[in-house]
Amino acid sequence: MSDTRNDGDGPDRHVCERCGDAYPSARLLTLHRGARHPDDLTADEVEAYREAYYAEERELKSFRIRALGVLVLMYFGFLILFILFAS
Amino acid sequence: MNRTTTLRRFGVSLLFASLVSLLAAPVAASNGAVGLAGASQDNLAVPQWLYLATGGATVGASALLASFVTDRRFIERVHSWRTSVALDDVVRRGLGIVGSVLGLALLGFIVYLGFTGPQAPTLNFAIIVTFAGLRAGYTMFTYLVGDTWRAVNPWRTVATLLPNGFVEYPHKLGRWPAVAGILALVWVETAAGVTRQPNLLAMAVAGYSVLTLLGALLVGPDDWFDCADPVSVFLRFYGRVAPIRWNDEDGLSVRLPGMRLVTDDEVTDLADIAVAVVLVWELTFSGFVTTEQGAAAITAVVEAGLPALVVYGVLYLGGFAAFLGLYVLASHLTVRRIETFETPRALAVRFAPSLLAIAVGYHLAHYFAFSVSLSPMLVGALTAPLSPPANPVVLTLPAWFGALNVVFVLLGHLLAVWVAHSQAYDTFPSRMQAIRSQLPFVVVMIFYTIVSLWLVSLPTASPPFL
Numbered sequence: 001m002s003d004t005r006n007d008g009d010g011p012d013r014h015v016c017e018r019c020g021d022a023y024p025s026a027r028l029l030t031l032h033r034g035a036r037h038p039d040d041l042t043a044d045e046v047e048a049y050r051e052a053y054y055a056e057e058r059e060l061k062s063f064r065i066r067a068l069g070v071l072v073l074m075y076f077g078f079l080i081l082f083i084l085f086a087s
Numbered sequence: 088m089n090r091t092t093t094l095r096r097f098g099v100s101l102l103f104a105s106l107v108s109l110l111a112a113p114v115a116a117s118n119g120a121v122g123l124a125g126a127s128q129d130n131l132a133v134p135q136w137l138y139l140a141t142g143g144a145t146v147g148a149s150a151l152l153a154s155f156v157t158d159r160r161f162i163e164r165v166h167s168w169r170t171s172v173a174l175d176d177v178v179r180r181g182l183g184i185v186g187s188v189l190g191l192a193l194l195g196f197i198v199y200l201g202f203t204g205p206q207a208p209t210l211n212f213a214i215i216v217t218f219a220g221l222r223a224g225y226t227m228f229t230y231l232v233g234d235t236w237r238a239v240n241p242w243r244t245v246a247t248l249l250p251n252g253f254v255e256y257p258h259k260l261g262r263w264p265a266v267a268g269i270l271a272l273v274w275v276e277t278a279a280g281v282t283r284q285p286n287l288l289a290m291a292v293a294g295y296s297v298l299t300l301l302g303a304l305l306v307g308p309d310d311w312f313d314c315a316d317p318v319s320v321f322l323r324f325y326g327r328v329a330p331i332r333w334n335d336e337d338g339l340s341v342r343l344p345g346m347r348l349v350t351d352d353e354v355t356d357l358a359d360i361a362v363a364v365v366l367v368w369e370l371t372f373s374g375f376v377t378t379e380q381g382a383a384a385i386t387a388v389v390e391a392g393l394p395a396l397v398v399y400g401v402l403y404l405g406g407f408a409a410f411l412g413l414y415v416l417a418s419h420l421t422v423r424r425i426e427t428f429e430t431p432r433a434l435a436v437r438f439a440p441s442l443l444a445i446a447v448g449y450h451l452a453h454y455f456a457f458s459v460s461l462s463p464m465l466v467g468a469l470t471a472p473l474s475p476p477a478n479p480v481v482l483t484l485p486a487w488f489g490a491l492n493v494v495f496v497l498l499g500h501l502l503a504v505w506v507a508h509s510q511a512y513d514t515f516p517s518r519m520q521a522i523r524s525q526l527p528f529v530v531v532m533i534f535y536t537i538v539s540l541w542l543v544s545l546p547t548a549s550p551p552f553l
Contacts, residue, residue, distance in 0.1 A: 023516065024426045032516035035159060059519050060157055067151045074144055081140075086133040 027052050135544065142493070142540040143533040146500045150529040153508040154522045166349040166509050174338030186238030194241040194296070196472050201289025210475045211285035215461070215468040217292070218282055223458035224465065226325055230447045231344075233333070234326025236319060242299045243308050243319075252307030256314060261358035266365055268317030270407065273369040277376060277550060278399065324362055327353060327440065328447050328502075345447075345502045348440035349509040357432070360439040364411045366446035370453055371410070371538060372403055378545035386551050395552035413534065414442070417527035424527070425520045437514055438528055441506040445535060448499015452492040452543050460484050492543040500536050504529070 014029040015022045018037045023029045033041060034049030041049060133141075156162065193216060201213030208214045229236065237243065272295075275281060281288040303311040312319040326332075327347050334340045354360065375381040376399070385402075389395045418435035429437075458465075463480040507528055511521035 022428050024428060028426065028516050028520075035516055056517060056519055060522075063519065063522065064155060067154060071148055071151055074148055078141060078144060081137055082133070085137050 031056070135541070138544065139537045139540055142497060143537045145497055146504065146533050146536045147529060149501050150504045150508075150525060150532075153504050154525070156508070157518045157522075159512055159518075162509050162512050165343065166346040168346070169340060169342050171334070171341065172339040174333075179333075179338075183238045186235060187241070187244040190239040190241035191244060194292070198289045198293050198296075200472060201285045201292065204285055205475055206285055208283050208285070209464065209479050209481075212468045212472050212475065213285045213288050213292070214282065215464055217288060219458060219461040219465045220469070222276075223454040224462075226322065226450060227454065227458065229322050230325040230328040230450070231330075233329045233331035233339075234322055235333075236322040236326070237312075237333075240312065240319060242296060242303060242316070243312055246300060246303035246308040246311070249304060251304045254305050256306040256310035258310075258314075260314070261356050262314050262320055262362050263358045264315040265317050265320035266358060266361045268315070269321055269362070269365050269369065270403070272317050273373060274403065277373055278396075320362060321366070324366060324443055325447065325450075327351065328443050345444050345506055346509075348443060348506045349513065354436055354439045356436065360414070360435055360442075361411060363439045363442040363446070364414060365407060367442055367449060367535065368407045368410045370446065370449040371535075371542065372406055374449075374453055374539070374542040376402075376550040377547055378542060379548040380545050382548045382551050389552060399550075399552075410535075413531050414439075414528075417531045420527040421524045425515070425523050427515070427520065429514065434514075434524070437510055438507050441503040441510065441528075444502040444506055445499045445532065448496050448502070449539055451495035451499070452539070455491060455495060456484055456488045459488075493540060496536060496539050496543060500532055503532060 012024050013022050014024070014026050016029060016032055016037075018033070018040055021032060023032060030045070030048050030052045033045065034053065197213045197216055200211065204211045204213065275291055279287060279291065281291050299311075299316055302315055305311075306315070313323075314320070328345050329347075330342055330344045332340050332342075332347070354363065376385065385395070385398055388398050415431070415435050418438070419431040421434055422429060422431045460482045463482060467476050467479065504525075507525060508521070511524050512518070515521045515524060
C-alpha cells in the first residue's frame with residue numbers, strides 16, 4: 001500500500017537516517033532511534049534518548065496514577081451497583 | 088447487632104451477586120444453525136443493563152491494566168516467543184494426501200447424502216457435518232490448533248489436478264470478492280433454509296462447488312483460494328489466531344495463541360480489514376436474527392409494511408457497514424489525537440488483526456456449547472455416514488455451560504486488547520502515544536462487547552419470514 005504514511009514536509013519533518021521513518025517532532029525521532037536502533041547512537045544521542053525517556057516516564061507515572069484512580073472508581077462503582085441491583 | 092447483620096447481609100449478597108453474575112448467564116447462545124438448535128432459556132439474576140455494563144467495563148479496565156505494561160522488551164518477548172518441531176517430508180506429504188482424500192470423501196458424502204439421506208436436520212449427514220462439523224467444530228480447530236484447510240480443501244485438490252490459470256487474477260480487487268462471498272454464504276445460511284432442508288443444502292454445496300472450481304481453474308487455485316474463495320479466506324483469517332502453523336522451513340511452528348496477529352503483517356488493505364470485520368459481524372447478525380428479541384423486532388418492522396427481505400438485507404449490509412465504519416472512524420480519531428505521520432488507513436490496517444481475536448471469542452460463545460452437545464451426533468455421522476441412527480444422541484449440558492459464553496466473549500476481547508497494545512508499541516516510538524492511540528479502539532471494542540454480550544444473553548428463536 002502506497003499511502004501508509006502522510007509525508008508532511010517542511011521543518012517539522014524529522015527523518016530517521018537508518019530506516020527512513022519520519023516523525024513530526026525531534027523528541028519522537030529521538031525516542032524512535034533509542035528504541036529501534038540502540039546500537040547506532042552516539043554518546044550525545046544516548047544522553048538525549050535517556051532524557052526523553054525519563055521525561056516520558058514522568059508523564060507515564062501521572063497517567064498510571066489517573067488510570068489507577070479510574071480503576072478504583074470503577075471497582076467500587078460496580079460493587080455498589082451490584083449490591084443495589086443484583087438479586 | 089443490627090449493624091453486623093446488615094453488614095453480613097451486604098457481604099453475602101455481594102458474594103452471591105458475583106457468583107450469579109458469573110454462573111447464571113444464559114444457556115443456549117444463538118447461532119446461524121437454528122435448524123439444529125434446541126432453544127432453551129435461563130434468566131439472568133442481575134439486571135441486563137448491569138450485566139452488559141460489567142462486560143463493557145471489563146474490557147475497558149483490561150485496556151487500562153494493559154497500559155500499565157510499558158516495558159517494550161517484555162511485550163516483545165511475549166509476542167515473539169516461538170518454538171518449532173521439524174516434520175519429516177514423507178510425514179508431511181502423507182498427511183497432505185490423507186487430508187485431500189478426507190476432504191474429497193466428505194464433499195462427496197455431503198452432496199450425495201444431502202439428496203438421498205433422511206430429510207430431517209438431526210438425522211442427515213450433510214447438515215450435521217456442514218454445521219456441527221465445518222461451521223462449528225472445524226472452525227474451532229482452525230483457530231485453537233492450526234489451519235489445515237489448505238490440505239483438506241477438496242476444490243483445491245481437484246483444481247490443482249486439472250489445467251488451470253488461464254487468466255490473471257485482478258489483484259486490485261484484493262479480498263473484496265471473498266468479503267462478498269462470506270456475506271453471501273452467511274445470507275444463504277440464515278435465509279435459505281439450508282440448516283433445515285438437507286436437499287437444499289446439497290444443492291447449495293453443489294452450486295458452490297461448480298462456482299469455486301470454475302473460478303479456481305480460471306485464475307489458478309493459489310490466487311483464487313487466497314483472495315476470492317469465501318470459505319478459504321474465512322478459515323485462513325481464523326487460522327491466524329492459532330498457535331500452530333505448517334511452515335516449509337521449520338515444519339510445525341508453535342507460537343502463543345494470537346501472537347501471530349502482532350508480528351505477521353498479513354492484513355494489508357481495506358479489503359482485509361473488511362474480512363476481519365465481516366467475521367465479527369456475521370456472528371453478530373446471525374446471533375441477532377435468531378433470538379426472540381431480534382425476531383420480534385423484525386416482525387414489528389415487517390408488519391409496519393416493509394418487505395421482509397428488504398428489512399433483513401438493510402439490517403445485514405447496514406450493520407456490516409456500521410461495524411466497518413465505526414472501526415475506520417476509530418483510526419481517524421486516533422490520528423487526530425496524537426502527533427504522527429501515520430495515515431488513518433495505515434493505523435486501521437495495523438490494528439485490524441486484533442478484530443480476529445474478537446471474532447474467535449464470539450465464535451466460541453455462539454458455537455462451543457452447540458458443538459459439544461452435538462458431538463455424539465457428529466461422531467456418529469462421521470463413523471457411519473450411510474446408516475443414520477434412529478435416535479440421534481445429544482448431550483445435555485450442565486447449566487454452568489451458559490456462563491462460558493460470557494467468558495469466551497470477554498476472553499476474545501482481552502486477547503484483542505493485548506494484541507492491539509503490542510501493535511501500538513511496535514508502531515509508535517513514544518509509549519504515551521501507544522497508550523493514547525488505543526483509546527478510540529477500546530471504545531469501539533466496548534461497543535462490540537456490549538452488543539455481543541446482549542446477544543448471547545437472549546433466548547434462541549427461528550428467524551421469521553425466512
